[in-house]
Amino acid sequence: MTAAVAVSLLPISIRRPSSTFNSKKGGFIRDEFRIFAVYGEEEEGSLQKRSSWGAIFDVQDPRPRMVPSKGKYLDAHQALEVARFDIQYCDWRARNDLLTIVLLHDKVVDVLNPLAREFKSIGTMKKELADLQKELAKAHKEVHISEARVATALDKLAYMETLVNDRLLQERNPKESSLDPVPLVASTSSSPVAVNTESPRRSLVVSGPVEPYHPNLKNFWYPVAFSTDLKDDTMIPFDCFEEPWVIFRGKDGNPGCVQNTCAHRACPLHLGSVNEGRIQCPYHGWEYSTNGKCEKMPSTRMLNVSIRSLSCFEQEGMIWIWPGDEPPTATLPCLQPPPEFHVHAEIVMELPVEHGLLLDNLLDLAHAPFTHTSTFAKGWSVPSLVKFLTPASGLEGYWDPYPIDMEFRPPCMVLSTIGISKPGKLEGQTTRQCSTHLHQLHVCLPSSRQKTRLLYRMSLDFAPILKHVPFMHVLWRHFAEKVLNEDLRLVVGQQERMINGANIWNLPVTYDKLGIRYRFWRDAVESGVKELPFT
Numbered sequence: 001m002t003a004a005v006a007v008s009l010l011p012i013s014i015r016r017p018s019s020t021f022n023s024k025k026g027g028f029i030r031d032e033f034r035i036f037a038v039y040g041e042e043e044e045g046s047l048q049k050r051s052s053w054g055a056i057f058d059v060q061d062p063r064p065r066m067v068p069s070k071g072k073y074l075d076a077h078q079a080l081e082v083a084r085f086d087i088q089y090c091d092w093r094a095r096n097d098l099l100t101i102v103l104l105h106d107k108v109v110d111v112l113n114p115l116a117r118e119f120k121s122i123g124t125m126k127k128e129l130a131d132l133q134k135e136l137a138k139a140h141k142e143v144h145i146s147e148a149r150v151a152t153a154l155d156k157l158a159y160m161e162t163l164v165n166d167r168l169l170q171e172r173n174p175k176e177s178s179l180d181p182v183p184l185v186a187s188t189s190s191s192p193v194a195v196n197t198e199s200p201r202r203s204l205v206v207s208g209p210v211e212p213y214h215p216n217l218k219n220f221w222y223p224v225a226f227s228t229d230l231k232d233d234t235m236i237p238f239d240c241f242e243e244p245w246v247i248f249r250g251k252d253g254n255p256g257c258v259q260n261t262c263a264h265r266a267c268p269l270h271l272g273s274v275n276e277g278r279i280q281c282p283y284h285g286w287e288y289s290t291n292g293k294c295e296k297m298p299s300t301r302m303l304n305v306s307i308r309s310l311s312c313f314e315q316e317g318m319i320w321i322w323p324g325d326e327p328p329t330a331t332l333p334c335l336q337p338p339p340e341f342h343v344h345a346e347i348v349m350e351l352p353v354e355h356g357l358l359l360d361n362l363l364d365l366a367h368a369p370f371t372h373t374s375t376f377a378k379g380w381s382v383p384s385l386v387k388f389l390t391p392a393s394g395l396e397g398y399w400d401p402y403p404i405d406m407e408f409r410p411p412c413m414v415l416s417t418i419g420i421s422k423p424g425k426l427e428g429q430t431t432r433q434c435s436t437h438l439h440q441l442h443v444c445l446p447s448s449r450q451k452t453r454l455l456y457r458m459s460l461d462f463a464p465i466l467k468h469v470p471f472m473h474v475l476w477r478h479f480a481e482k483v484l485n486e487d488l489r490l491v492v493g494q495q496e497r498m499i500n501g502a503n504i505w506n507l508p509v510t511y512d513k514l515g516i517r518y519r520f521w522r523d524a525v526e527s528g529v530k531e532l533p534f535t
Contacts, residue, residue: 204505210449214526219324220411237270239447251277256290257312341459345476
């Protein structure tokens with residue numbers, strides 16, 4: 001039981017004491033004011049009810065509902081229940097810690113009330129402040145305990161995530177897997193304990209010479225060029241799935257994509273020119289429209305000749321093609337940066353690595369403080385734990401502790417948003433907490449089994465004046481090439497060893513999650529699965 005003191009200070013000339021103050025009262029005159037001190041016994045928890053935040057704290061302790069599981073082997077559903085209980089318990093503890101702080105705040109207000117302290121001795125106030133100091137120290141300790149509980153719960157979830165990844169790998173390699181049960185750690189509601197994350201690791205098998213691309217991988221829309229690079233009188237040659245193609249604009253200004261080989265003598269068409277919306281072969285002047293039909297044959301009788309063409313569309317500043325045999329889908333993926341961003345650089349590079357290896361690299365941020373020590377990650381500290389947090393069925397998420405959001409968008413695109421405070425510096429714990437941002441798009445077009453056409457676009461939500469600085473695009477390209485060269489020397493080495501038989505996915509760990517999901521998605525495509533995973 002607690003005693004609460006309410007002090008009412010009312011001028012005599014304005015108001016008489018209300019009858020509600022007549023239960024226990026004592027009054028006296030001081031400086032023409034009549035002061036009534038009212039003492040009432042209140043039930044425990046009344047301060048909580050007085051708080052306007054009372055509804056927030058009205059949560060039951062979940063511990064009585066928890067089924068004991070310590071030392072037991074649990075199936076997936078039981079493990080999920082334990083994880084859900086941990087979340088409920090951490091939420092309940094956090095609410096109680098906050099309630100303690102709110103109550104202490106009320107007590108501090110009471111002690112320091114300028115009206116009440118005129119009638120308290122210095123000794124009484126010192127004693128009350130000393131008691132509050134002890135309570136604050138206790139509350140501070142409880143907050144640290146709650147932090148430890150949360151950390152333990154997160155470690156446990158990361159451990160369970162590793163088990164799930166291992167089970168997925170078991171399903172992929174059943175002959176190499178072991179189905180022995182693994183004990184779950186103790187509940188978070190008990191004292192914080194260390195989580196044993198050592199478990200048998202399974203491996204993805206990505207080894208040996210790169211196999212020819214599966215036809216199913218071609219049945220997607222692929223970006224091949226930026227619209228700004230394709231003028232009315234120019235053409236852009238490129239390889240896609242080990243076939244040569246060339247894009248150019250027709251008479252109507254719309255882009256077209258045709259085989260980069262003349263039907264007459266197999267001369268590369270991109271060595272010629274574009275005349276009136278037709279591409280002209282430099283050997284004998286045969287001209288082809290955007291649908292591949294030959295419309296002009298100088299110096300000979302006109303024949304009905306066509307070369308292969310692909311469905312080709314232009315959307316949101318990019319040229320897209322459909323290289324597969326199945327009918328194209330009606331919609332194209334959206335790769336635009338958020339509305340508040342301005343595009344500052346669009347760069348195209350030809351890289352000597354297989355596109356899957358490049359995607360593996362781009363979907364991994366844990367390597368940054370070791371690989372990019374002379375560019376964007378210069379000065380980064382090495383975290384004790386790097387995690388990629390994502391929905392169970394998604395191909396997107398965010399990095400912890402880095403303020404970076406990332407997404408793999410099929411079939412070959414990586415989008416990322418990086419929170420920054422100034423060039424080269426990160427800030428905050430999440431991307432949203434940062435004041436300025438950099439948005440990146442990487443398109444990894446599979447040119448051949450050992451070659452990738454990379455389309456890179458960089459956008460900022462600050463410093464729009466940089467777009468008008470002369471030769472700024474040269475600086476952006478220099479920086480992009482410097483970053484990529486730091487990666488390439490590693491990925492090229494991976495490729496050489498992979499071709500010679502090494503498995504580049506031998507020991508996946510927690511921060512490899514997004515790369516693993518990309519590999520599972522690609523395997524599902526090549527296997528002809530109707531419902532693709534994670535999409």
